[in-house]
Amino acid sequence: MILILGKNGYVSKRFQDFFNVKKMDFVCESLRGAPQYINILLQKHKPRYVINCIGYTGVPNIDECENNKEECLRVNSIIPAVVATACKEFGIKFLHVGTGCIYQDYGSGEYPTMFSEKETPNFCFGYNNCSWYSGTKELAETMISGVCKEYYIMRLRMPFSHVSNPKNYLSKLLKYKKIWSRNNSITNLDEFVNVCYLSLEQGIPYGIYNVVNPQPICAQDILEIAKKFGLENECEIIKDSEVMKTITQSPRSDCTLSTNKLKECNLELIPTRESVSRCFGYWEKEGNPFWL
Numbered sequence: 001m002i003l004i005l006g007k008n009g010y011v012s013k014r015f016q017d018f019f020n021v022k023k024m025d026f027v028c029e030s031l032r033g034a035p036q037y038i039n040i041l042l043q044k045h046k047p048r049y050v051i052n053c054i055g056y057t058g059v060p061n062i063d064e065c066e067n068n069k070e071e072c073l074r075v076n077s078i079i080p081a082v083v084a085t086a087c088k089e090f091g092i093k094f095l096h097v098g099t100g101c102i103y104q105d106y107g108s109g110e111y112p113t114m115f116s117e118k119e120t121p122n123f124c125f126g127y128n129n130c131s132w133y134s135g136t137k138e139l140a141e142t143m144i145s146g147v148c149k150e151y152y153i154m155r156l157r158m159p160f161s162h163v164s165n166p167k168n169y170l171s172k173l174l175k176y177k178k179i180w181s182r183n184n185s186i187t188n189l190d191e192f193v194n195v196c197y198l199s200l201e202q203g204i205p206y207g208i209y210n211v212v213n214p215q216p217i218c219a220q221d222i223l224e225i226a227k228k229f230g231l232e233n234e235c236e237i238i239k240d241s242e243v244m245k246t247i248t249q250s251p252r253s254d255c256t257l258s259t260n261k262l263k264e265c266n267l268e269l270i271p272t273r274e275s276v277s278r279c280f281g282y283w284e285k286e287g288n289p290f291w292l
Contacts, residue, residue, distance in 0.1 A: 001025050001026065001027065001045050001046060001047045001048060002019060002024060002025065002026040002027075002047055002048060002049060002051065003026070003027055003029065003041065003042075003045050003047035003049075003050045003051070004016065004019075004026055004027070004028045004029070004050075004051050004053060005028075005029055005030070005031055005038075005050065005051065005052045005053060005054050005083065006028070006030065006052070006053035006054040006055070007028045007029070007030050009053055009054070009055065010159065010165060010167035010168075010189075011053045011055070011097055011156075011159065011189065011192075011193075012028065012053035012054075014161070014189050014190065014193050015051060015053060015193050015196075016028060018190075018193045018194065018197065022197075027045055027047075029041050029045075030054070031054060031079055031082075031083070035078065035079045035082040035083070036082065038082060038083050038086045039086050039089075042086055042087070042090045042092060047092060048092070048093065048200075049092060049093035049094065049095060049200050050083065050087055050092055050093070050094050050095070051095045051097070051196065051200075052079075052080055052083055052094070052095065052096045052097060053097050054075060054079055054080075055075065055076055055097065055137075056068075056071060056072045056075035056076050056133075056136070057133065057167075058072075058133065060166070061250075062131055062132075062133040062250050062252075063250045065131065065132045065133040065136075065250065066131075066132050066250050069132050072132060072133065072136050073136050073139075075136075076133070076136035076137055076139075076140055077136045077137075077139040077140045077143060078143075080096050080140040080143065080144055081140065081143035081144060081146075081147055083096075084096070084143075084144045084147050084148050084151055085147045085148065087148070087151075088147065088148035088150070093150070093152075093200055094144075094148070094150070094151045094152070095151070095152040095153075095154060095196055095199070095200060096140065096144060096151065096152065096153045096154070097154060097156065097196075098137060098140065098141060098153040098154060098155040098156075098208070099134070099137045099155055099156065099157065100115075100155040100156065100157035100185060100187075100210055100212060100253075100255065100257045101123065101131075101133075101134050101137070101157060101158075101252075101253035101255075102121035102123050102124050102134050102137055102138040102141075102155075102253070103115045103119070103121055103122060103123050103253060103255040103257070104122055104123035104130075104253050104254065104255060105254055105255045105256065113255070113256070114256050114257070114258045115210075115255055115256065115257050115258060116210070116257075116258040116260065116261065117207070117208045117209065117210060117258075117261050121138045121141075123138075123253050123255075124137075124138035124139070125138065125139060129251050130251065131250040131251050131252070131253070132250065133250065134253055141153055141208065149206065150206050151206055151207075152196075152199055152200070152206060152207070152208075152209065153207070153208040153209070154192070154195070154196050154199070154209050154211045155208065155209065155210050155211060155212075155257070156187040156189070156192050156211055156212065157184070157185050157186055157187050157210075157212050157255075157257065158184065158185075158186040158187065159186075159187050159188075159189040159192065160186060160187070160188060160189060160276070160279060161188060161189045161190050161279060162190075162278070162279040162280075162281075162282035162283055162284070162285065163284065164283070164284055168189075169186055170222065170226070170276070170279060170280070173219055173222055173223060173226070173233065174223075174226065174231060174233045175233065176233070176235050177235055177236065178235060178236045178237075178238050179219040179220070179223075179235050179236075179237060179238065180219070180237075180238050180254075181218040181219045181220035181221075181237050182218055182219075182254050183216040183217065183218050183256055184216055184217070184218070184219075184254055184255065184256060185210070185212040185213070185216050185255065185256045185257040185272075186212060186213060186216075186217065186272060187211060187212045187213060187269070188213055188269060188270075188275045188279070191213070191269045191270065191275065192211050192269075195211055195262070195267050195269065196211070198267055199265070199267065202265075202267075204265040204267065205265070209261055209262050209265075210257040210258060210259055210261065210262065211262060211269070212257050212259060212269065213259075213269045213270065213271060213272040213275050214259045214263075214268060214269065214270075214271050214272065215271050215272045215273065216256040216272065217272045217273060217276065220237060221273075222276055223235070225273065225276050225277055225280060226280050228277075228280070229277075229280040229281060229283065231280060231283065
């Protein structure tokens with residue numbers, strides 16, 4: 001039995017789809033109301049492992065996190081720590097869905113910094129001009145590592161897939177009127193889910209992993225790929241100096257992440273351009289082409 005925490009989120013639903021395809025036993029539960037309920041759930045379901053997909057990202061975007069900081073902190077930081085503590089007590093493997101948006105490349109973008117898991121996050125509480133969302137997600141990593149040692153924190157970044165969704169990065173790019181085109185690491189959500197499953201099944205070393213597709217890409221290049229599949233968006237490319245004029249409340253993270261640690265476990269995702277091309281090739285079609 002697999003216990004997924006979070007029922008209706010973008011990431012949680014993709015885990016559910018995956019385990020349905022695999023015909024594996026799983027159950028979804030929500031802890032938004034009472035995180036202490038996790039002990040009862042663990043006794044009830046006796047899962048092999050717990051996958052925490054609960055997260056507060058804001059609707060329609062992370063700007064909303066600035067307006068509801070207390071709830072964002074509770075969901076993104078406190079709940080993961082409570083769950084990690086319970087899993088430690090019950091001797092159950094724990095996997096937490098983290099984010100790579102806790103780094104910021106303050107360079108020109110011409111030669112981007114490649115952040116590894118060993119690098120101290122620099123887009124979080126304690127640093128100037130971070131988003132509240134990113135601060136709470138980094139705090140979760142600190143709290144989890146403080147209560148247990150046997151855990152996985154799998155960092156995804158700007159998830160995308162072949163299925164259109166308001167949370168799908170490709171869907172967003174096809175609708176934006178203006179884009180800021182810098183190289184960034186992004187994550188194919190279907191590949192992410194598969195890697196998380198394999199990490200648990202194969203028992204790779206515990207710790208934090210950047211789970212992004214190798215080779216960063218810029219938004220403009222993604223739209224060029226989309227054109228090849230008849231999906232076009234004639235949007236405006238804005239310059240660095242104009243970016244702050246387009247941001248309403250919360251600053252955004254721009255960074256590229258190293259995938260070397262994941263590669264050492266033989267679980268590397270496919271290159272970004274190939275992954276994006278596959279998604280546009282399967283755009284809105286039935287089935288799960290990356291799993292079958």
